[in-house]
Amino acid sequence: MIFYTAVGNRVEEDSGRFVVRVGEQEKVLSEMETMIWAALTWSVCEEANVHSQMYRLLCIALGKEKAMEWADEEDFRFCLNRLVRRGLVARCEGETKEEALFFLFQRAVLKPICYSFSDRMRNFTDSLAMGKGIKFALRAFQKPTFSYEEHKVFTQIVKNGTISDHLCSLQKETQKVPVAEKQKEEILEQVSQEYLRILVSLYKKKQLVISCIREEGGLEAKERMAAVV
Structure with a gap:
């Protein structure tokens, strides 16, 4: 799709x-x-x-x-x-929206969103002007709730938004694990998917934007990524 x-x-x-x-x-x-x-x-x-x-x-x-x-x-x-x-x-x-984002994010540079009070007020008034109602508009003042893993990944993106760099780092860390090569590949697939799931979650929470798409990504090949559960 x-x-x-x-x-x-x-x-x-x-x-x-x-x-x-x-x-x-x-x-x-x-x-x-x-x-x-x-x-x-x-x-x-x-x-x-x-x-x-x-x-x-x-x-x-x-x-x-x-x-x-x-x-x-x-x-x-x-x-x-x-x-x-x-x-x-x-x-x-992708077969699903999440899978499509998985493949896209591997080539993406993401940028964290840090809302000031004026940003929130503008979002509030824009929502009212578009007729979305007061209940919806008030969401502009709600602070997001992060899990420990989401906060950790968000902090990484603040420092470096190039996702292929983070996936390459995961690959290097996996190579240090004292297990057979096949197991390393399985571990890499698992940790890469979990990392991308966290990015998708932050994106859905409107805490990240896609700054740009690079021509190539470090671990982009689809065959290395299992289907989204």
Whole structure:
């Protein structure tokens, strides 16, 4: 199955333009691109459902009548493909959303999100403006709860967001274990999957964004990764 998710984080602009930073580059988005990118932020969406997800966001922001005017299929497809080419949306494959993220994260540079009070207030007011209701909007002030493992991995990402580096470190540590080579491979598979599961959990909690996607990843090959349980 093919999935899509947003890449980069929004940059505040006094000019009113919608700007997203991908890696070290800042890119300006058109209105349609902005809606698609926003619909895919912290969301892993099946290819067939991206348009409907964007349409729901348009209905909330603009109302159903204007949303129908905006949601032209041809324009949508053109803008989605353009976002992928520009590195603002990632296309990934897997049997499940989690598996797709597993493979994608192996090539990703992730960035931790550290919300200031002004960030939370802006998220709160944006949610209200989009008609999501006070209960939903108040989530902006909720602090995330981390497990010990999540906190440990989050701290690592603060220092270095290149996931292939961390997977290579796990590989080196596994080589030191005094067991047979086949057992080392099994251990590496287990610890790599667990590490990636923690990253997926942090991503779902909206504590990490995908800063950019690298061309190659250290342990990227799918055959080395077992299917997600």
